[in-house]
Amino acid sequence: MNTADLGLPVDVPSTALFTDHYELTMLQAALKAGTADRRSVFECFTRRLPEGRRYGVVAGTGRVLDAVENFRFDADVLGFLRERNVVNEETLEWLAAYRFSGDVWGYPEGEVYFPGSPIMRVEGSFAECVLLETVILSILNHDSAIAAAASRMASAAGDRPLIEMGARRTHELAAVAASRAAYVGGFATTSDLAAGFRYGIPTVGTSAHAFTLLHDNERDAFQAQVDSLGRNTTLLVDTYDVTEAVRTAVEVAGPELGAVRIDSGDLLLVAHRVRQQLDELGAVNTKIVVTSDLDEYAIASLAAAPVDAYGVGTQLVTGSGHPTCSMVYKLVARAESADPKAPLVPVAKKSSGGKTSIGGRKWAARRVDDEGIAEAEVIGTGPVPAELADRQLLVELVKGGEVVAREPLDVVRDRHAGARGNLPLSATQLSRGEAVIPTEYVHLRSGS
Template sequence: MSTSTGRSTALLTDQYELTMLQAAIDSGAAHRRSVFELFPRRLPAGRRYGVVAGVGRALDAIESFRFGDDELEMLRSQQIVDEPTLDYLADYRFGGDIWGYPEGETYFPYSPLMVVESTFADAVLLETVLLSIYNHDSAIASAASRMTWAAGERPVIEMGSRRTHEWAAVAAARAAYVAGFTATSNLRARLEYGIPTAGTSAHSFVLVHDTETDAFRAQVHSLGKGTTLLVDTFDIAEAVRIGVEIAGPDLGAVRIDSGDLAVLAYRVRAQLDELGATKTRIIVTSDLDEFAIAGLSAAPVDGYGVGTQLVTGSGHPTCGFVYKLVAREDSSDELVGVAKKSKDKISVGGRKYALRRLSPDGTAQAEILGVGRPVENDGDDRTVLVPLVRNGKVVGRESLEDARERHQRSRAELPLVARQLSKGEPVIETHFEGYE
């Protein structure tokens, strides 16, 4: 949910974050300087790159991570944690530093999307809410990026609100916009984030009228000739004829929501042109994904509406991000790398510094991660991490337009093979420097 409602995000978390905090306060480790990193061990199967989204929402969530009277009373009455822990939580304000990949940036296996440096207590509390936001929003943006790349210059509209949780729909609209969608059907997303909205009518509007002619006449009279008429309720050819008869050659668009979309688009285009409606656009919907959009690239389609496949990440509804402690203060006040030892879930200890290695012509070649120290830039490369929070104060907030532009630039850097929708390995490799 957007934090503009003023609601605390503190209980959007797992209980073990608080029980760990209690035990760490008891042991004295709570205030030990620590570094956590949020990263993917791999990309979703077959994907060649991912897209970072949710950064702005995460920053809002950090600012709203406060334990007020209601939150504290629940924890106390349910005996979730003890009184010393409640005292700590009552005064909780994140006071550390955070660096991260900015919104819209592409990412690869082990990219340190967020680096959180503070006390153990401060940082561990943020784990669940940060993962929740990043895993959802980045899954949507990664799918949306493939769809907009497949669509080329044709606009893509997000219309998946009815296929997901009501507040997830708002976040999905935001993430899709970052990755190049031009508009959303969701009005809350317009209120919260200023995303352009679009929408005209559904089949029920046609069916509630006595005839399709009555429905089209009412819609054109109320919304103007530039409206979009849904033409597949009964007979498409007849609906197109009626629509142009009522609105004239200035009819804005027709929408096809069923059938063989490519074949129908050709037929409707020919009919519109024959009727003199040469500028009337054809919009197609009906469970589209990136593969269906690519398959329509040669058809006379002017725009796409995407719902279910977008808000479910087109088969990958989460990114598999993790949030791990990678360094902590030792007895001599130095940061030392730490990592879980596991053959199946590999983590690399030590604070990471990320650099995107580019060729002289600006093509991405590798993701270079320095362990414990920054990576040397050879002159063509660029640093990926930017400051997001400094001493507890958000410094990395930016507009969605900035994020959209960044995504276009970052995606354009990738080798051409990144455009392929077939399953493959990450388009660039990840290399560690200073890790043994």
């Protein structure tokens, strides 16, 4: 797996600089103090869901695994750190040999999560784990936010497919990650060819208003597109007059016309008029695709409209108002000494302002009712209760530095559909509310 699979330019040699300056200065100080080799446990979690959201979606795990594999301090990276005097020579020497050799556990990608869920747990020496904080958080916070928005949109859309088309509304590399996360959340296709190339997501697209404006009239534009792409293409009908455009589209392509796309106006009203017109013209199988700054609320409002697919851009790639999940990466346990056999001691931050953490290496399980519907997220540090033994959520992702849990993106996508389907029905409500199930803690102690 090379860096291109991460959505990186091919000339980026590693992911090692996707980190913050203070990760390296902490490393230098720990090396000098003799504490860098202490066995440590870090956990990634969020203290609360974004306002009004009922559940979160784990996305980006596969990209995290790639990032950990490619976290290498090569000559160019070391030269940059030396030139900027970020750390001393002893630390640079340590970094030159860096390879993550620890273990990573986490919720499987596509699973849902709730406040306090230990979404990812990283175990190893303090030195090797602390360096991964920023890159892990940057991936999980972005991708999970996009996937959560996508999941809400997929719920609102029901059986109608969703097209991801936000590449022009975000950073070019973020666009690729957003396409991947949207696919996990339930989108069917993307307009972004880089996402199709890197992740195998189906790609779609036909034409924009510029293509119509290029030609002397709408008929010539439609004829050129049909001649090139066939009668099953999708014609954009709102450049000038929608009614006239639909009539012209059917005249050019015949009743075999694949679809028309509407990108402006009162979509509910226009969709009904276009459907009636298509049927009257004999194009009863021609589908209607709507775009135009859609979000989950707009999609839900079109549930009664004769719409066959939705294209979503800006609102999706910005997390529909919540572009991050506010996940954090906290040290929750560390060994009493550098001795590999030294016992782990729970540690945690204790502060005001709602940032208190809970110490200890945690497990997580989801309790369900007799019908298999989730009723609580249970988190603990002691023995797992017998009744939850087969409901544990964390799986092994990296063992001894080796990735052991890569999986096809379609498996992740199907997992999310199943996980969302096992939530209480209120999870799909778009009205603002609290987490759809409570988080329960057992055998835990607060930070001190």
